[in-house]
Amino acid sequence: DIQMTQSPSSLSAxxxxxxxxxxxxxxxxxxxLNWYQQKPGKAPKLLIYPASSLQSGVxxxxxxxxxxxxxxxxxxxxxxxxFATYYCQQNYIAPRTFxxxxxxxxx
Amino acid sequence: EVxxxxxxxxxxxxxxxxxxxxxxSGFIFSSYSMNWVRQAPGKGxxxxxYISSSSSTIYYADSVKGRLTISRDNAKNSLYLxxxxxxxxxxAVYYCAREEVYGDYDWFDPWGQGTLVTVSS
Numbered sequence: 001d002i003q004m005t006q007s008p009s010s011l012s013a014x015x016x017x018x019x020x021x022x023x024x025x026x027x028x029x030x031x032x033l034n035w036y037q038q039k040p041g042k043a044p045k046l047l048i049y050p051a052s053s054l055q056s057g058v059x060x061x062x063x064x065x066x067x068x069x070x071x072x073x074x075x076x077x078x079x080x081x082x083f084a085t086y087y088c089q090q091n092y093i094a095p096r097t098f099x100x101x102x103x104x105x106x107x
Numbered sequence: 108e109v110x111x112x113x114x115x116x117x118x119x120x121x122x123x124x125x126x127x128x129x130x131x132s133g134f135i136f137s138s139y140s141m142n143w144v145r146q147a148p149g150k151g152x153x154x155x156x157y158i159s160s161s162s163s164t165i166y167y168a169d170s171v172k173g174r175l176t177i178s179r180d181n182a183k184n185s186l187y188l189x190x191x192x193x194x195x196x197x198x199a200v201y202y203c204a205r206e207e208v209y210g211d212y213d214w215f216d217p218w219g220q221g222t223l224v225t226v227s228s
Binding site: 089 | 142144151152153154157166168202207211212213215216217219220221
């Protein structure tokens with residue numbers, strides 16, 4: 001199975017900050033990478049697919065980049081509603097493995 | 108509105124069985140592959156199982172193979188997960204998720220609200 005490793009596992013930031021979350025795959029997955037946002041007690045929500053396309057309705061302050069083994073999710077200017085946990089997921093090969101998550105907290 | 112609604116979770120004893128359901132609405136259910144994903148309390152997301160639109164292709168995570176069975180009824184717009192010989196480590200919120208495909212790429216969207224399965228004596 002492909003292992004997905006996110007860093008950091010948790011992050012404290014302030015409203016207005018620029019934040020970058022990294023996802024690394026254990027082997028090359030080309031651009032087959034999705035990002036999800038999950039708020040406490042809620043289902044995950046698709047943000048970005050594959051690697052850099054913004055899901056409809058997702059604010060443009062979110063962006064994704066990367067290819068091969070290294071990917072990033074960037075939030076250009078944090079808003080209060082962005083404090084959540086973020087997961088990457090590879091869809092290069094079955095099983096569709098997820099990263100362990102990055103919890104974004106208010107500083 | 109595209110919607111997925113899970114049901115069937117609850118508190119069960121180890122070794123027993125449970126059947127989860129996921130009712131789909133707002134889209135042509137028979138055209139989409141579907142997945143189950145679970146999340147243990149305080150933990151991350153774990154993909155559990157996949158079923159193609161016609162049920163011709165099915166995959167399972169190694170951790171559930173032989174104990175969990177995915178199925179669907181396209182006439183009833185419903186997805187199921189039969190869970191047998193449940194273990195404490197199966198305790199989790201179980202989400203159903205529609206698989207969207209574009210070319211070689213796929214992603215999960217939307218997800219249901221989840222149903223909690225607790226395995227404990």
